[in-house]
Amino acid sequence: MLTEYVSAVLLVAGAIFYLAGTIGLLRFPDVYTRLHALTKADNLGLGLIVIGLSLQASSFAAAGKLFLIWLLVLLAGASVSHLVARAALHKGVHLWKR
Amino acid sequence: MNTVFLYALVGIGLFCLGLFALIVQAHLLRKILAINIMGSGVFLILVALARRTEGGIPDPVPHAMVITGIVVAVSATALALVMILKVTESSGQPEFPDEESK
Amino acid sequence: MQTLYFALALFLLLNLFAGMWRILKGPTAADRMLAAQLFGTTSVGVLLLLAQASANTVLHDVALVFSLLAALTSVAFVRRAWLSKE
Amino acid sequence: MEALALLQDVFDILLGFGLLWLAWLALFSLDLFRSIVSFISFGLLMAIIWVRLDAPDVALAEAAIGAGLTGALFLAAFAKLQPASVNGKGSSINPQKQSSRKQLLRWLPALIMLWIASGLTIAILALPPHATGLTSEVTSNLTASGVSNPVTAVLLNFRGYDTLLEIVVLLLALLAVWSIGSSVPSIESEPGPVLDTLSRLLVPILIMVSAYLLWVGAHAPGGAFQAGAVLGAAGVLLVLSGWKLYPGLEGFPLRLVLTAGSITFVVIAILTMLVSGTFMQFPPAQASILILILEMVATLSIGVTLAALFIGSPPTDIKKL
Numbered sequence: 001m002l003t004e005y006v007s008a009v010l011l012v013a014g015a016i017f018y019l020a021g022t023i024g025l026l027r028f029p030d031v032y033t034r035l036h037a038l039t040k041a042d043n044l045g046l047g048l049i050v051i052g053l054s055l056q057a058s059s060f061a062a063a064g065k066l067f068l069i070w071l072l073v074l075l076a077g078a079s080v081s082h083l084v085a086r087a088a089l090h091k092g093v094h095l096w097k098r
Numbered sequence: 099m100n101t102v103f104l105y106a107l108v109g110i111g112l113f114c115l116g117l118f119a120l121i122v123q124a125h126l127l128r129k130i131l132a133i134n135i136m137g138s139g140v141f142l143i144l145v146a147l148a149r150r151t152e153g154g155i156p157d158p159v160p161h162a163m164v165i166t167g168i169v170v171a172v173s174a175t176a177l178a179l180v181m182i183l184k185v186t187e188s189s190g191q192p193e194f195p196d197e198e199s200k
Numbered sequence: 201m202q203t204l205y206f207a208l209a210l211f212l213l214l215n216l217f218a219g220m221w222r223i224l225k226g227p228t229a230a231d232r233m234l235a236a237q238l239f240g241t242t243s244v245g246v247l248l249l250l251a252q253a254s255a256n257t258v259l260h261d262v263a264l265v266f267s268l269l270a271a272l273t274s275v276a277f278v279r280r281a282w283l284s285k286e
Numbered sequence: 287m288e289a290l291a292l293l294q295d296v297f298d299i300l301l302g303f304g305l306l307w308l309a310w311l312a313l314f315s316l317d318l319f320r321s322i323v324s325f326i327s328f329g330l331l332m333a334i335i336w337v338r339l340d341a342p343d344v345a346l347a348e349a350a351i352g353a354g355l356t357g358a359l360f361l362a363a364f365a366k367l368q369p370a371s372v373n374g375k376g377s378s379i380n381p382q383k384q385s386s387r388k389q390l391l392r393w394l395p396a397l398i399m400l401w402i403a404s405g406l407t408i409a410i411l412a413l414p415p416h417a418t419g420l421t422s423e424v425t426s427n428l429t430a431s432g433v434s435n436p437v438t439a440v441l442l443n444f445r446g447y448d449t450l451l452e453i454v455v456l457l458l459a460l461l462a463v464w465s466i467g468s469s470v471p472s473i474e475s476e477p478g479p480v481l482d483t484l485s486r487l488l489v490p491i492l493i494m495v496s497a498y499l500l501w502v503g504a505h506a507p508g509g510a511f512q513a514g515a516v517l518g519a520a521g522v523l524l525v526l527s528g529w530k531l532y533p534g535l536e537g538f539p540l541r542l543v544l545t546a547g548s549i550t551f552v553v554i555a556i557l558t559m560l561v562s563g564t565f566m567q568f569p570p571a572q573a574s575i576l577i578l579i580l581e582m583v584a585t586l587s588i589g590v591t592l593a594a595l596f597i598g599s600p601p602t603d604i605k606k607l
Contacts (some may be wrong), residue, residue: 269354
């Protein structure tokens with residue numbers, strides 16, 4: 001019963017980080033800061049959801065697969081952020097200044 | 099049950115939207131997008147209707163057809179994209195030449 | 201519990217649609233691509249929640265393929281589409 | 287229970303409308319790049335819809351192709367179109383040429399579309415709410431098919447013809463692409479250390495997942511098409527990271543891999559005809575192993591063909607001729 005509650009709390013927390021990521025994507029002023037928002041969703045949002053779901057997983061293999069998915073999304077998110085930032089700098093997209 | 103008809107109707111919507119765009123849009127890349135969306139609409143109707151079985155296991159035959167359909171669609175898309183590159187190279191614009199300007 | 205999973209999946213779906221605003225507005229192509237990237241990450245979350253709600257672990261495989269290909273379109277964008285413009 | 291059903295309905299309705307909206311954006315956005323990004327997102331939503339319709343096999347194929355390969359294809363083509371369209375645009379498209387005849391030409395199709403849409407809607411709504419289709423035929427013959435996943439049984443055994451012809455269609459598409467050939471070179475630059483590391487990490491995992499999908503396809507969602515699509519994605523990633531095929535492998539070895547799927551299919555079909563008297567009628571005792579062999583070879587051919595389709599230009603030995 002306790003695991004269910006802990007899992008539910010983690011899932012809700014994950015969803016809130018997704019919301020934070022989306023708000024960041026919508027509100028931040030330029031590409032570089034928006035990259036920052038994106039990583040909140042995949043590091044913490046998906047991470048918390050994966051931890052929450054793996055608490056209820058039926059086997060270690062199932063939990064392992066969930067963590068593999070998370071690691072792959074992390075890898076994709078980190079590399080894509082780097083590549084997009086590099087390409088944006090290369091193309092001369094201006095940095096946001098206050 | 100309602101889900102079946104909801105998604106089948108969405109499929110009809112996609113098909114007609116795609117067909118309309120195929121007719122009115124001149125840009126060839128958009129025409130290919132339109133054909134892809136029409137195809138997705140047809141797939142959606144097929145798979146939605148396959149779920150009308152009583153036991154809860156959907157009919158596997160339409161599923162198999164749609165899987166082959168998806169793979170054929172992507173190969174046809176690749177071919178079509180190479181063809182529009184060729185048209186663009188020869189005519190200088192990604193459209194078919196207009197009847198009036200000939 | 202099942203209701204919670206569905207509610208959260210719905211919540212993530214709403215997030216996803218909110219992110220579509222960025223696809224609409226841009227302003228640069230990179231912004232649109234980033235929105236699509238977030239779209240992919242959010243879809244993975246939705247799929248995992250749906251898998252738990254329907255107790256169907258097969259959906260983990262779908263999420264796995266999603267996460268594997270999450271980088272592919274963005275890499276294609278950076279390597280092909282964005283270098284050539286202008 | 288009430289709340290759950292309501293949530294599911296809201297989820298489905300939102301998903302359906304979201305899909306239509308994305309289709310609209312993909313088709314009628316003024317900015318072409320926005321159209322393409324909308325179309326990529328459309329593919330992602332489509333995969334979720336397949337999940338909602340209890341079609342995990344289709345969802346897997348869509349996740350690999352609709353959400354990955356198609357997007358990469360469109361982005362690469364968009365890039366190659368850019369320089370050409372900048373030259374020719376000013377002279378060819380005249381906004382003031384929108385005469386009344388052109389306006390009519392927009393309204394007429396719209397009316398026809400509405401007519402078709404309402405006709406189709408009436409037809410769909412008139413269908414009986416429950417139908418068994420071919421489910422009972424498939425399930426009652428499943429034990430003789432050699433696999434326990436009904437979709438794989440249909441693809442590789444009951445409707446093997448479709449799959450054979452489908453692999454041939456892939457091959458034909460590639461032949462056509464090679465013979466048209468594009469002279470627009472894709473722009474290449476240094477991939478950089480991050481992309482290099484990404485491809486070195488991801489490609490082995492992609493190959494492993496492809497093998498995994500192939501193996502589970504016998505009893506769970508997965509199979510040759512999904513595995514082939516994932517393998518093709520691995521190839522596309524390699525191409526994008528600047529990897530090239532070793533020139534010695536471009537000639538006969540490449541063509542052997544490309545055609546292996548169709549050839550194996552035909553050979554097995556003929557052999558089964560000699561044994562059992564009917565084209566492609568697998569003997570139930572050997573069906574399982576035959577399907578596995580077919581799927582392995584088909585996966586390889588599908589994967590390599592998809593990657594070759596992405597490259598779009600023929601191998602160097604054809605260019606020399």
